[in-house]
Amino acid sequence: MNQVIETILNHRSVRNFQDRPLSKEQIEQIVMSAQAASTSSFIQAYSIIGVKDQAKKDKLAEVVGNQPYVANNGHFFVFCADLHRHALIAEMENKDVLPSLESTEKFMVSLIDAALAAQNAAVAAESMDLGICYIGGIRNQLEEVQKILKTPGHVIPLFGMAVGYPEKINDKKPRLPLEHVYMENEYQQDPTVFKKQLEDYNKIISQYYKDRTGGKREDTWTEQIGQMLEKKSRMYMKEFVQKQKMDLR
Template identity: 50%
Template structure:
């Protein structure tokens, strides 16, 4: 097994970091690695905002509720960004055509995928340096507040954060769904063919939660998903995205 595969297969989210800071060289290497990710038609429809100001981290913590948002060596915020493209228009007619295209669901998907690919490159680069990372989707708990804090222009939306630092704990690797429930060959498997693998995963997760070194509990993946999707969550994101002139068509 080569080192890249070893790094990928040993990923775990790190939520406790030491006080050791990252060097500017480390930060630039991580961001440059992010930039080398694949991007649709070379649009590069994302921006990365590095958060170094502790007051800003504290405000973002109030949105997220997770202490690692304020206690980390460095934080990257990934934004879907079509503002640059919007500003390239050089005639009024050209501007209207570009605006119409940027408002489509397709371009929102492009921006989201571009940002996610860049972020995963950043995560792998950081982990290859012996650093730990954790994705922060909870910044969308109050997406308008994050938008205000970052002073984002139109056609730019905050998607998620990535906290980085030197690990101060060593959590167990969380099991994933069996490959047979994720990987489909040539056509989608009927759910009935997936159920046995989901049941096996529920048993594995029950054991994982019951035996891990901290925060033990009795739970399964199925129960978690039912709880999660039985309660409307972040329903303000849709109108917010539209207010930024995205996903309107």
Template identity: 55%
Template sequence: MNEVIETILAHRSIRKFIDKPLSEDIVTTLVKCAQSASTSSYQQVCTIIGIEDREKKEKLAELAGNQSYVADNGYFFVFCIDYNRHKIAAEMKETEIKETIESTEAFIVGSVDAALAAQNLSVAAESLGLGIVYIGGIRNSLKEVSDLLGCPEHVLPLFGVAVGYPDAEPGKKPRLPIQAVFHKDSYQSKEETENLLKQYENKTSEYYTKRTGGKRTEGWVTQITASMGTPKRTYMKDFVQSKGLNRL
């Protein structure tokens, strides 16, 4: 294996950082790495908003569910779907692209572009010895987040990424068996999936039991079915459409 692969395989989320900001050079390098990610049809639908203002970071931490590491990190990035640029480009050429922007396909393209950019940034950060954690919690109060960041129509914040110098060494959570996520030639049978999930339930139960000294013993199957028992952020469809996205 090379260093890139070793960095990717060593990933774990960091939720405690040393009180040390990232330098401007590092921030710029990370954003350039994000920009270098693949983008569908050269559309470049992602915009990254860097949060440097302490009060805004603290407000975002509150809106994300009082997650302290949203405020206490080396730098906080918010990744957005952004078709505002494309709308302006169309106006410059006196062209109408409203229906394309509002399509479900465009929403998927923008979401994928943002995710690819964020993962490039994350791998680059970890290669520099930094730690990262994704923050989906900003979608708890997305209108407030959008207003706070001044996002116009056709711009939708999707998630944040906190980056910084680690002040913790959490254990690496075991992933699903590769056979559960990598199917050859066709989707695997229900029986195969059930067998793999039973093995994974036992493995993750052992992980949590050891990590918490027996305070938590549930495995992944138990954990995930409980957390998904009630839909979350059910306002999202209406809000996304109010931003002029995913209407068609």
């Protein structure tokens, strides 16, 4: 165990921030930490948009589902899959790159690059005693987000990250036990093992909610996830992605 691992293992989402902006130096350190993440073939297929303008933050808070912590935080970052600069490389180098840029493979590379960068940024922020909360609601109304951030083709805003000084820190939510997610040599084949593990985890999560809410809530993880997955959400995504000239081939 060391300080880096302690920071990672101590993660929890923060949704209540002090009215205190991040400094220029803090923002730069977080972004530089993001840039230090691994990137496939040095392609660096992502961009980060920092939103300071309060009117834009307010509008984003509205379109992501009326989440107040999108508007009220120390700084709001939006992580984007970005192949726009690579399309410009085609012009600079006189290369036919579109078949590659529009492939599912490069789409996946841009998603992975952005996610790796974001997690580096999250760990960096938390190491500075800041709190963070990922905002997947950015994808609720991507056309509106696109207008607010003025993103061009070959760019997709993937998720936001609210960062700031915590006003309130929530309890740490228990993750799946290690043996649920770590397998050696091959994938677990026996569904009865999976179901037994899920039943055991349900007890942990139910007790967590019961303790946190004083008995007002004690649903299980499988109940929660089953209900969530039963609802269709963001079903426009494939059409939107392809309109951005990504994931076409």
